[in-house]
Amino acid sequence: MSMNFGIVLSPRSGTDWVRAVQGAEQQGYRTILMPDTLNTPSPFPALAAAAAVTTTVRLRPNVIAAPLRTIATTVRETAALQLLSDGRFELGIGSGRPEARSEADRLGMSWGSASERRGILAAAVAAVRAQVDPTPPIVVAANSPRMLAAAAEFADRILLAASPQATEEQLAEMVRVVRDNTDRDIRFTHQLVGIGDRLPYWLGTHLGLTADQLRADGAAGVLDSDPAAIVDVLESRREKYGIDELVVPGDLARDFAPMLTHTR
Numbered sequence: 001m002s003m004n005f006g007i008v009l010s011p012r013s014g015t016d017w018v019r020a021v022q023g024a025e026q027q028g029y030r031t032i033l034m035p036d037t038l039n040t041p042s043p044f045p046a047l048a049a050a051a052a053v054t055t056t057v058r059l060r061p062n063v064i065a066a067p068l069r070t071i072a073t074t075v076r077e078t079a080a081l082q083l084l085s086d087g088r089f090e091l092g093i094g095s096g097r098p099e100a101r102s103e104a105d106r107l108g109m110s111w112g113s114a115s116e117r118r119g120i121l122a123a124a125v126a127a128v129r130a131q132v133d134p135t136p137p138i139v140v141a142a143n144s145p146r147m148l149a150a151a152a153e154f155a156d157r158i159l160l161a162a163s164p165q166a167t168e169e170q171l172a173e174m175v176r177v178v179r180d181n182t183d184r185d186i187r188f189t190h191q192l193v194g195i196g197d198r199l200p201y202w203l204g205t206h207l208g209l210t211a212d213q214l215r216a217d218g219a220a221g222v223l224d225s226d227p228a229a230i231v232d233v234l235e236s237r238r239e240k241y242g243i244d245e246l247v248v249p250g251d252l253a254r255d256f257a258p259m260l261t262h263t264r
Contacts, residue, residue, distance in 0.1 A: 002235075002238065002244065003234050003235070003238060003244055003245065003246060003263070004029060004030040004031070004036045004244060004245045004246075005028070005029050005031075005245070005246055005247075005248060005256075005259075005260065006029060006030060006031035006032070006033050006060070006062075006245060006246070006247045006248065007024050007029045007032060007033065007247070007248045007249075007250055007253060008033045008034070008035065008062055008191075008247060008248070008249050008250050009021065009024065009033070009034060009250045010034060010035060010040045010041065010046075010051075010250070011046055014049070017046065017049060017050065018049075018053050018091060019166075020250075021050040021053060021054055021057070022053055022054060023252075024053050024057065024260055025054045025055070025056060025057040026219055027253075027257065027260050028260045028263075028264060029048075029057060029260070030057065030058060030245075031057065031058040031059070031090065031247075032047070032050055032054075032057055032058070032059055032060070032070030033060045033061070033062035033092065033247060034046055034047055034061055034062060035061075035063065035204045036061050036062070036063060036064045036068075037100075037103065038103045038106060038107075043061035043062075043064065044061070044077045044080070044081060047059040047061065047081055047085075047089070048080065048084045048194075051081070051084045051085035051086075051088065051089075054086070056088075057088070058085055058088045058089070058090055059085055059088055059090065060087050060090040060091070060092045060139060061083065061091070061092045061093075062091070062092045062141075062159075062247070063092035063093050063094045063139070063140075063141045063159065064092065064093050065089075065093075065094060065095070065096035065097065065100050065103075065104075066093055066094065066095060066096065066097070066117065066120045066121040067096050067100075067104060067109060067110070067111060067112060067117050067120050067121075067123045067258075068096065068100065068104055068107055068109055068262075069101060069109075069124075071120070071123055071124045071127050072127075074091075074093075074124045074127070074128065075124075075127050075128055075131050075132060078091050078128050078132050078136060079131070079132045081136075082132055082134065082136055086091055086138075087134055089136045090136050090138075090139055091125075091128060091136045091137070091138050091139065092119060092139045092141065092159065093124065093125065093138065093139070093140060093141070094121065094140060094141035094142070094147075094159075094161070094223070094257055095114070095117040095118050095120070095121045095147060096117055103248075111201075113161075114146070114147075115142075118146070118147065121140070121150075122150065122153070122154060123125075125138050125140075125154050125155075126139075126154070127259075136175075137156045137157060138155055138156045138157070139155065139156065139157045139158070139159055139189065140152065140154070140155035140157070140158055140159065141158075141159040141161040142155075142158055142159070142160070142161060142174075142178075143160075143161040143162060143174075145177050148174055148177040148178050148181070149177060149178070149180075149181040151178065152178045152179075152181035152182040152184075152186065153178075153181070153182065156186070156188060157186065157187050157188065157189060157245070158178060158187075158188050158189070159188075159189040159190075159247075160174050160175070160190050160243070162174065162187065162190070162220075162221075164203055164207070164209060164214060164219060164221060165209075165214060165217050165219050166219065166220055166221065167217070167218040167219065167220055168220040168237070170220075171190065171220050171237075171241065171243070172240070172241060175188060175241045175243075177241065185209055185242075186242070187242050187244050187245070188241060188242050188243040188244070188245070189243070189245040189246070189247060190220070190221065190237075190243050190245075190246060190247070191221060191246070191247040191248075192221055192223065192246055192247065192248050192249060192252060192256070193214060193219055193220075193221025193222050193228075193251070194211045194214060194219075194221065194222040194223070194252070195222070195223050195224075195225055195252055195255045195256055196211070196223075196224065196255060197211045197212075198211065198252060198255045199211055199214075199222075200249040200251050200252060200254075201251050220237075225255065225258075227258050227259045227261075227262035227263075228262070230259050231259075231262070231263065234246060
């Protein structure tokens with residue numbers, strides 16, 4: 001199968017982190033991704049630790065909010081990760097989740113308008129490309145039409161930051177916006193929302209969603225638990241839309257394991 005799989009992990013302890021990232025590499029995940037919030041450890045030192053105990057898996061924050069760091073800080077941290085990972089780092093970056101405004105306040109950073117944040121994002125990407133050698137792949141998270149159109153200008157890959165309820169038709173529309181704004185062959189990433197009857201803990205606990213409800217709504221991120229059925233869906237989306245990477249939440253890793261075995 002010509003799909004790549006990433007897994008979102010967050011350390012609970014140093015020993016747990018080593019075990020988790022090495023396990024993900026052995027299972028066949030191509031990329032380890034780590035959230036960037038003030039409620040989770042900082043992704044840069046955590047991914048540096050992951051780089052020290054792995055050899056092939058790629059490493060990516062998922063995703064840093066450009067307005068929460070100065071551009072110089074983003075460049076410096078990116079350069080450090082490229083060095084320590086022997087070039088396995090990928091810069092996942094975006095203009096910031098809506099709820100990140102409070103995090104900007106806590107960090108003493110200006111949040112700004114949506115347009116200003118898009119400008120900071122574009123400037124940060126340009127600075128990384130100019131100052132980090134080798135330049136890492138730039139993966140931009142985007143959702144709104146304006147952010148998708150902006151990302152089309154400078155992203156190497158776009159994470160379709162759709163809602164858990166997003167349908168395949170909505171994913172197709174997001175891809176269309178990108179393709180209408182560039183002639184480059186940009187590839188896309190989508191995140192698994194559920195598999196079979198299982199959802200990530202936060203979706204059920206904090207948002208009150210169920211797999212049955214999402215399936216009834218036609219949510220594209222909820223997949224059947226049968227590996228063969230998953231392959232059919234993912235290959236179709238790769239061919240139609242260029243979605244060739246699926247990101248798996250860490251708490252769905254056990255449920256997704258048969259899929260990795262099936263595609264080896």
